[in-house]
Amino acid sequence: MALVLISAALIGFQLEQMQLLAMIQWHHFAYLVISVALLGFGASGTCIALFRPFLLRNLDWLLPVLLFVCALLMACALPFSKGMIETFDIFFVVVEPVQSISLLLSQAIYLLVFFFGALPIGLVFIAHSHRINSLYSANLVGSGLGGVGAVFFMGFLWPLDLPAVTAFLPWAAGCLVATEVRRILVCSTGLLSLVGIVVLLVQPQQTRFSEYKDIRRILDIPGAAIVAAQPDPQGQVHLVRAPTLRYAPGLSLTYTKEIPEVSGVVLINGDWFGVVNDAPPRFYQATTTALPYAISMRERVLLLQAGTGAEITLAQEKGATTITAVEPHQKAARLSWSGFGLNSPFTNQEHQQEYVFVQPRTWLARNQTKYDLITLPVVGRFGGGSGVMALQEQYLLTKEAITEMWHSLSVKGVLQISTWVDTPSRNTLRLAATIREVLEEQGVNPALHTVALRSWNLVTFIVKRSKLTSGEIEQVRVFCNDLQFDPILLPGLQTEERQRYHTIADPDFFSNLDMLSSPSLRQILYAGYAYDIQPTSDGRPFFSQFLRWQSLPDLTRLFGERSVSFLELGYLVVLVSFLQATVAAIVLILLPLLHVGRPGDRRLQGWAVLYFGALGLGYMFFEIMLIYKLTLFFGHPLYAAAAGISSLLIFSGVGSRLSSWVSSQGVGLAPIALVAGILLLLYSRILSPILSWAMVGSAVWKSIVFLLVITPPGIIMGMPFPLGLAQLAGQSKRQAAWAWGINGCSSVVSAGLATIVAVEFGFSVVLVMAGCAYVLAAVAALLKSQP
Amino acid sequence: MNAGIDLLNVLKSRAVTVAFLWAVAAVVFTLIAEISPCRSEPANGFEQERRHMVTTQLRERGVEDVATLRAMATVPRHLFVPDSLQRSAYADTPLPIGHGQTISQPYIVAYMTAMLALEPHHKVLEIGTGSGYQAAVLAELTDHVYTMEIIPELATSADNRLKAAGYTSVQLRQGDGYNGWPSAAPFDAVIVTAAAEFIPPPLLKQLREGGRMIIPVGSPFFVQHLMLVEKKNDEITTRSLMPVRFVPFRRKE
Structure with missing residues (x-):
């Protein structure tokens, strides 16, 4: 029971920290x-x-x-480290090593939490190695329950309060194993720990968001205040009332009327x-987003990721008869209306209107x-985002998503996507490339179906299901002239029309845009452009990741080392933290082990290095890939992490439990690892189609399919490690220690490496590598059986 | 025997641990000493730093407007940053001034000022006074500088700093920049130092025919490009300007 409690606490704490870092900083720190x-x-x-x-x-x-001690550290970790996390400045991470050290130090306390939590688990494993299967099983099942429990509690507890609550689990585990209650040390530590947890629990915790978060900018406005806040697993929701704040994206410079102050702003995790x-x-009709209504009547309108529903106004004004707003974050949307005494954002009840709370991709599929x-x-x-969203999966902007939207259009229907102008162009070119490639795959000439126009800071693309008529093309020109927008893609467009009102800085922008129209020239542009602007796919859905490593020296030389905003930081942070983690793994795990002898000598057989290293790589590669893949399936990274980690660990726990029976049947290490490897290689081909097929169903249906999918690899992957460790421990406990260390080290390295491989090559490659790692482990096990 | 070896190993590892901790402590103290703000000011009033800034950060990067360079060489930037950051006042970076605001990188200040093409008789409106540094630079070029700041604390401190530095002609008002300064309009130039998703219609209305407006686009810490807005013959045109011109790198075929 104690093992289940501490295991649950450690996984729960891990998810809580991912949530907290995503709130204070950004999502990519989750992998740290x-x-x-x-x-x-x-x-x-x-x-x-x-x-x-x-x-x-x-x-x-x-x-x-x-x-x-683990319980006390868990409760204290946030108060001790939050100062460093809050002041960590992502934009200086490349030029000021102090920032990287600050990041490292902020994580030191968390390292101690996991160290003191894992130490008793490891000790129990070693002390009772004859029961390793059942103990490992309890460890994994407890971890799984911890993941589910953490997500459950995030629904109604504040992220800052959760660690202290979670700290009760290791404390309770300590009480369960405290047989020598008379020992002063045990009693005093237990008492001190309890007092610490209670004090920190009753003391309200507060933290500041990164100064680059939108909420900080808004709260700086005089009179701005948070009027409502709610916890949620998808991120903390804030409703801020900010007098004098006005919002009119894409507004024409010809608009002379008053822009009203907004009543409030809703933010999730400060964004x-x-x-x-x-x-x-009333100003929406003077924005680039009014173009679809200018060229034709729009009766059935679908607003994907509708947010607070602010754009419903335009659809209503323009006479749409059916409006469907799809928004995945139910709590945030509801708070935006209920905060101001409304039941829904629909003020006009004459027509059919609905607000649907599902993932946009799920809606499109269903x-x-x-x-x-x-x-x-x-x-x-x-x-420009400067890369802070680089590792955020954007499944609404992949080729598959645009294809689904294309098929959801009526004959005269149009798809409208806008992007902020960025210089040098990244979003605009990638979006144009995505539209081009999708339409070509649908067998139509993109030039005859696409319009793009530009204001001083916004580019809006319109993709029409049928060919644009000459009347519609003329209406686009009239719309642009009236509001002083520049058409940049339009059939029959003259060069001088493109920059009549808004001249851009990059003289090559239009030639680059035109290169996208030819498949051969497009490939040359993809290869030669300083940023990665190729379309993204569901297998590599990082729309905001533009960094190309080979361009880094040139960009640094051109813009100067302090112009880091051109360097796309999010991905760089992952690289920095990956390097830090790798060095730390070698220093903290492998080097001290030299004390008990070198691997390869008679104390540790060569096969074990390969075997346990490969297992660490394979397991973590699969786990990280699973989190990424499930983000689309379950709709949010945290749900994905909780479901992926928990289910995998629970089924691995079952596998561990079954491993002794399997072993007793005479099945060796090599066949088990080989089956795991082959299964993962098979999954690299079938996992995506299965998840896509199941995505249209209800949450219950999706959960059933997911559990069926995860069970086979989960169980089989839970077997090789305890079996290998038991065999090694039978010969020498020192060898078992080395095996544990090598497995831990390769797991640390693979967590960051999996993210880098996913960004560079896609999820399927990560899965293939996971499969290959298990095959490698099988080969290593065969080496063991050689005389 | 095994226990003896273990004990020896433990002692050895303890010695290694102690040495390691001392090394870590030394590194940490060195870093703290390095990052701590310098309390002592150079006695020269920063003239040398300012000259160096003008040469290396402005001239060498293509700022050629003589009046702007003279203004940048004259205004004591260190008086417009928090005391603790005075040593970094002339560094090639924006600096925080509190309330989530920054004083722009010297290059951006100079580039924006030069783009306004100010004449001594021009009337200029600045939205977002911040520390008051940009207003001081503008005041070196014209006596008709109007500046607005929405955050009361910043408005007060900027007013004090401007007066202390001798820029008494600058008109400062605390309030929402959206509405501009109608009583002083029209303006020959408007400089918006805080990026916004849209350009407030009242500011465009208060811009004189033939006037220029400049807006930075990007986060407060890292301006990525500047937008020059011009009003001519009832048409409002914009021109995106990059502080550093971007040249795509083409690979050899």
Whole structure:
């Protein structure tokens, strides 16, 4: 029971930290948390290897003390580290090494939490190695439950309060194993830990968002205040009332009327979600997004990722009869209306209107309705994102998504996507390339179906299902002339029309845009452009990742080392944290183990290095890939992480439990690892189609399919490690310690490496590599059986 | 025997651990000493730093407007940054001034000023006073500088700084920049130092025919490009300007 509790606490704590870092900083730090957790586990294994006799001799009092210390650290981690996390400046990470060190130090306390949590687990494994299968099983099942529990509690507890609540689990585990209650050390540690947890629980925790978050910018406005806030697993929701704040993206410079102040702004994890208006603003008809209505009547309108529903106003004004707004974040949308006493954003009840709370991709897959207009939220961040969203999966902008939208259009229907202008162009060119390639795959000439126009800061693309008529082309010209927008893609467009009102800085922009029209020239542009602008796919859905490593020296030389905003930072941060984690894994896990002998000598057979290293790589590659793939399936990274980690660990726990029976049937290590490898290679071909097929169903249906899919690899992948460890421990406990360390080290490295491989080559390659790692483990096991 | 070896190993590892901790402590203290703000100011009033800034950050990067360069060489930038950051005042970087605001990188200030093409008789409106540095630079070029700041604390401190530095002609008002300064309109130039998703219609209305407006686009810390807005013959045109011109790198075929 104690093992289940501490395991649940560690996974729960891990998910909470991912949520907290995503809130204070950004989503890409989530993978840093996984690396730190694995590092703590690996370092604990090394500690056991070095001090095993002492630790085992004092196990009775040491176990509760370690658990109490873990509980106290868990509760204290946030207050101690939040200052460093808050002040960490992502934009200086490349030029100021202090920033990287600050990031590293902020993670040190978390490393200690996982170290002190993993140490008792490892000690129990070693001390009772004859029961390793059932113990490993309890560990994995507890971890799985921890993941599910964390997501459950995130629904109604604040992210800052969760760690202290979670800290009760290791404390309770400590009480369960505290057999020598009379020992002063045990009692005092337990008491101190309890007092610490309670004090931190009753003391309200507060934190500041990164100053680059939208919420900080808005709260700086005099009189701005948070009027409502709600916790949610998808991110903390804030409703901010900000007097004098006005919002009119894509507004024509010819518009002379008043822009009304907004009633409030809704933010998720401090990032912009949408505005709430008291009365429907009238300016929308003077924005680039009004173009679809200017060229034709739009009766059935679909707003994907509709946010607070601010754009419903325009559809209503223009006489749409059926409006469907699809928004995945139910709590944020509801708060935006209820905060101002409304039940829905629909003020006009004459027509059929509905707000649907599902993932846009799920809606597109499920629904067979044909729409006259489908709109998406503006792509990118105003002024450029500088890569902070680089590792955020954007499944609404992949080729598959655009294809689904194309098929959901009526004959006269149009798809409308806008992007903020960025210089040098990245979003615009990638979006244009995506539309081009999708339309070519549909067998139509993109030039005859596509319009793009530009204001001073927004580019809007219109893709029409049928060919644009000459009347529609003329209406586009009239719309542009009236509002002083420049058409940049339009059949029969003259060169001088493209920059009549808005001249751009990059003289090559239009030639680059035109190169996209020819498949051969397109490939030359893809290969030669300083940024990666190729369309994204569901297998590599990182629309905001533009960094090309080979361009980095040239960009640095051109813009100067301080002009890091051109360098696309998000991905660089992953690389920095990956390098840090790799070095830390070697220093904290492998180097100390040299104390007990080098791998390869008679104390540790060569096969074990390969075997346990490959298992670490394979398991983590599969786990990280699963989190990414499930983001589309379940709709949010945190749900994906909780479902992926929990289910995989629970089924691996079952596998571990079954492994002794399998072993007793005479099945060796090699066949088991080989089956796992072949299964993962098979999954690299079938997993995506299965998940796509199941995505149209309800949440229950999706969960059933997912469990059926995850069970076989989960169970089989849970077998090789305990079987290998048991065999090794039977020969020498020191060898087992080395195996533990190597496995931990390769897990740490693979967590970051999997992300890098996913960004560069896609998820299927990660899965193939996971399969190959298990095949490698099978080969290593065969080496063992050689005389 | 095994226990003896283990004990020896433990002692050895303890010695290694102690040495390692001392090394870590030394590194940490060195870093703290390095990143701590310098409390002592150079006695020269930063003239040398300012000259160096003008040469290396402005002239060498293509800012050629003589009046702007003279203004940048004259205004004591260190008086417009928090005391703790005075040593970094002339560095090639924006600096935080509190309330989530920044004083722009010297190059951006100079580039924006030069793009306004100010004459001594021109009337200029600045939206977003911040520390007051940009207003001081503008005041070196014309006596008709109007500046607005929405955050009251910043408006007060900027007013004090401008007066202390001798820029008494600058008119400063605390308020929402959206509405501009109708009583002083029309303006020959408008400079918006805080990026916005849209250009407020009142500001365009208050821009004189033939006037220029400049807006930075990007995060407060890293301007990515500047937008020059011009009003001519009832048409409003924009021109995107890059502080550093981007040249796509083509690979050899």
